[in-house]
Amino acid sequence: MSHSVRDKVIFFTGAFGLIGQEVATYFMEQGARVVWADLRPQNEVIRVLHERFDEASFLVLPLDITSPESCQQAVEQATGYFGRIDVLVNCAAIDAKYDADAPMNQSRFENYPLEALRQSVEVNVIGTIVITQEVCKQMLRQGHGNIINVASTYSLVAPNQSLYDFGQGTIHYKPVDYVASKSFIPNFTRYLATFYASENIRCNAIAPHGVLHKHGEAFLENFARLSPMGRMCEREELRGPFEFLASDASSYMTGSVLTVDGGWTAW
Numbered sequence: 001m002s003h004s005v006r007d008k009v010i011f012f013t014g015a016f017g018l019i020g021q022e023v024a025t026y027f028m029e030q031g032a033r034v035v036w037a038d039l040r041p042q043n044e045v046i047r048v049l050h051e052r053f054d055e056a057s058f059l060v061l062p063l064d065i066t067s068p069e070s071c072q073q074a075v076e077q078a079t080g081y082f083g084r085i086d087v088l089v090n091c092a093a094i095d096a097k098y099d100a101d102a103p104m105n106q107s108r109f110e111n112y113p114l115e116a117l118r119q120s121v122e123v124n125v126i127g128t129i130v131i132t133q134e135v136c137k138q139m140l141r142q143g144h145g146n147i148i149n150v151a152s153t154y155s156l157v158a159p160n161q162s163l164y165d166f167g168q169g170t171i172h173y174k175p176v177d178y179v180a181s182k183s184f185i186p187n188f189t190r191y192l193a194t195f196y197a198s199e200n201i202r203c204n205a206i207a208p209h210g211v212l213h214k215h216g217e218a219f220l221e222n223f224a225r226l227s228p229m230g231r232m233c234e235r236e237e238l239r240g241p242f243e244f245l246a247s248d249a250s251s252y253m254t255g256s257v258l259t260v261d262g263g264w265t266a267w
């Protein structure tokens, strides 16, 4: 039961995002072959990949997970290049922004715009399903597969809105769209796990929280006060949990949600 991802073919959606970049790069350092799929591939990151890694070990693909045609094309290209997809990591998602200067506080539940809600559901729910459908067709053809969905603590608990109160008078809240769309992930994970358990495809989720990235002082202070471990997550701390789920060390795990949240959901 190896803990290694060496030689595994790993298809990453949202590969150029904060978490995607960190984990996809780490997987390549460990000898995996990685499909970097994203709506917005970044030239600077691609340049570094070409510098650091063998061309045969990665493939960059433009992908819109909300488009069935785009998903079908990406899966065809990935399997054409690598012959199979061992692991799908569903990392692509949006954390929709709202207009903080709008006359009405749009982040309040009763004011949150329907269009923004629809957009989050389109990407985080429908898009996640569409790309998974396409990859599952390939996993069924090859007779095995492993899916890792990226959830959030807000898939499991409500936001503590005081995290977003910076004492400036106007309180902005974590809006409902993210909670609504991400709370789909744990049960989708259980759905896939049980649907495919007899067909050698397993599915688990990781629920991270608060990955450190250019956060302001007031946010960091609030976070430290509310978090059992008193700090945000360093992005390197996500490597081990992702590697564990992507490797054969977790071979008897399916349908579980691994929290990587410094204890946020423990109290």
Ligand SMILES: NC(=O)c1ccc[n+]([C@@H]2O[C@H](COP(=O)([O-])OP(=O)(O)OC[C@H]3O[C@@H](n4cnc5c(N)ncnc54)[C@H](O)[C@@H]3O)[C@@H](O)[C@H]2O)c1
Pocket: 013, 014, 015, 016, 017, 018, 019, 020, 037, 038, 039, 040, 063, 064, 065, 066, 090, 091, 092, 093, 094, 123, 127, 150, 151, 152, 153, 182, 207, 208, 209, 210, 211, 212
């Ligand atoms: N960063 C955190 O603190 C945190 C905490 C908990 C959960 N998460 C979850 O982790 C995952 C990654 O988050 P992140 O912080 O890296 O976000 P990010 O915004 O940095 O990256 C998301 C990536 O998804 C891509 N994307 C967006 N729409 C797409 C589409 N339609 N098709 C294909 N790609 C698309 C974006 O281009 C981007 O590169 C998300 O599912 C998020 O909900 C993040």
